[in-house]
Amino acid sequence: MVILMSSISPQILKKRKRHVLIALISIPSILLLFNLWGWSFYLQAKGFLDEELGKRLISIAAITSLQVSPELIKSIEERTIDDEQAFNFREYLATxxxxNNLESVFIIDKEKNYILDAGYVHLEGEKYHCLNISDANRILDASLGKSSCSKLYRNGSQMFKTGFAPLKDASGEVIAILGVDASPEFLRALSNIQNTLIFFGIISLVLGVLYVLVLLAVINGFEAMFHAEKFASLGRLSAGMAHDIRNPLQIINTTYESLRKRYLPQDIEDEMFDYIPDEIKNLNKKINDFLSQTKDTPLKIKLNNLKVLLNHIIDRMSPDMERATIRFNNHIEPKINEFYFDAQQMEGVFQNLIRNAIEAMPDGGVITIKAYPYKGGKQFVAIEIADTGHGINKRDQKKLFEPFFTTKEHGYGLGMSIVFRIIQKHGGEIKVKSRPNQGTTFTILLPWKQEG
Incomplete structure (x- = not known):
């Protein structure tokens, strides 16, 4: 007897899937850890910069405020300051x-109106707009006599931070507030780090998703290759077995003919002799049936009408359903009509599934067939074949599409493996959803190709 084994054993397939799953988990985990480390570094750097820059701005504001006399503030507000004194004061603030590499130095009153802006950006009397709640709180602190600094914050594409110091009169009462803005150029490096981390985070996410999709495709490819090679091996095994069985059958048939000629005239019938060729024919028929099931016939993809095919199968199997007191529901969406598939092989698929549904309901029930566009982001047609029969347990579901697996007392256990192979060759999928005593639903997904 000829025995041919698949080059991919279940153990090898399981091992490969395990390796792929390890890679599937490890690479995204590494990308995630890298991004977490990057953000951790950024947050630590931001916290350190915020603290150190705050100290520096408070120090600059406090030292500068010592050079601003109450009389100078009063003369500016009352506009009694002479031109030379005003020029020298502005030159000092500009220096x-x-x-100190600042963005600006300014003075505001306690009502947040500009008294002076060294950069000539804001006019006297113009309202100071707090860009952040931290700004407002720190101005309040300064108006109460305490030097303080806003938190580092982002506004638009830039980052800002401002130090405030009180300007007091001789009695110690706060009469104005001096502010110093950190230069955006100084903060741009931190902003660039954040933007870079966001960019790499997005790239990592995209690469991670693509990586997962590729590995899932690899796993599906392993399974498809395993099933294809197993089915091909089954075909070679079947052909070898048929050859090994037919040779002795031919010898038996030849011996029968010789014995009949020698011991029995041609015009005389003998039940004992005639039994031999009948059984040889019966055995040859079983061999041919088995070979036809294990033969991997190439697809003949043509433009076919799914609705017409399903209705034809249903009409042909209606007598069987009526005898079993089974009702039938048919819900095929009008838009599901013609597309490209092998009608002959898919007819075998539908017949097999409907036949199994009938056998699963010996006391009657309902078979429902639905066909609709698949809403999973792909151009697929979904065909559901559901019954209200005894269902399939989870353990059997895992082995349902394996060759020679069957829970029936008759048959070879090849029907569902052939169904799986035909759908796989179409580039489709088949899914099963079942619970004991609650029926079974098979969902077939076929590529919705409406053009050749």
Whole structure:
């Protein structure tokens, strides 16, 4: 007897799937850890910069405020300051601004109106707009006599931070507030780090998703290759077995003919002799049936009408359903009509599933067939074949599409493996959903190709 084994054993397939699953988990985990480390570094750097920059701005604001006399503030507000004094004061603030790499130095009153802006951006009397609640709180602190600094915050594409110091009169009462803005150029490096992390986070997410999709495709490819090779091996095994069985059958038939000629005239019938060729024919028929089931016939993809095919099968199997007191429901959406598939092989698929549904309901029940566009983001047609029979337990569901697996007392156990193979060759999928005593639903997904 000829025995041919698949080069991919279930153990090898399981091992490969395990390796792929390890990679599936490990690579995204590494990407996630890398991104978490990057954000952790960024947050630590941001916290350190916020604290150190805050100290620096408070120090600059406090030192600068010591050079601003109450009389100078009063003369500016009352507009009694002479031009030379005003020019020298602005030059001093501009020097502070330049030497400390600041964005601006300004003075506001306690009502948040500009008294002076060294950068000539804001006019006297213009309202100071707090960009952040932290700004408002720190101005309140300064109006109460305490130097303080806003938190580092983002507004639009830039980051900002401002230090405030009170300006007091001789009695110690706060009469104005001096503010210093950190330069956006100084903060741009931190902003660039954040933008870079966001960019790499998005890239990592996209790569991670693509990586998962590729590995899932690899796993599905392993399974498809395993089933295809197993089915091909089954075909070779069947052909070898048929050859090994037919040879002795031919010898038996030849011996029968010789014995009949020698011991029995041609015009005389003998039940004992005639029994031999009948059984040889019966055995040859079983061999041919078995070979036809294990033969991997190439697809003949043509434009076919699914609705017409299903209705034809249903009409042909209606007598069987009536005898079993089975009702039938048919819900095929009008838009599901013609597309490309092998009608002959798919007819075998539908017949097999409907036949199984009938056998699962010996006391009657309902078979429902639905066909509709699949809403899973792919151009697929979904065909559901559901029954209200005894159902399939989870353990049997795992082995349902394996060759020679059957729970019936008759048959070879090849029907569902052939169904799986035909759908797989179409580039489709088959799913089963079942619970004991609650019926079974098979969902077939076929590519919805409406053009050749």
């Amino acid at each position: 502070v601004n330049e030497e």
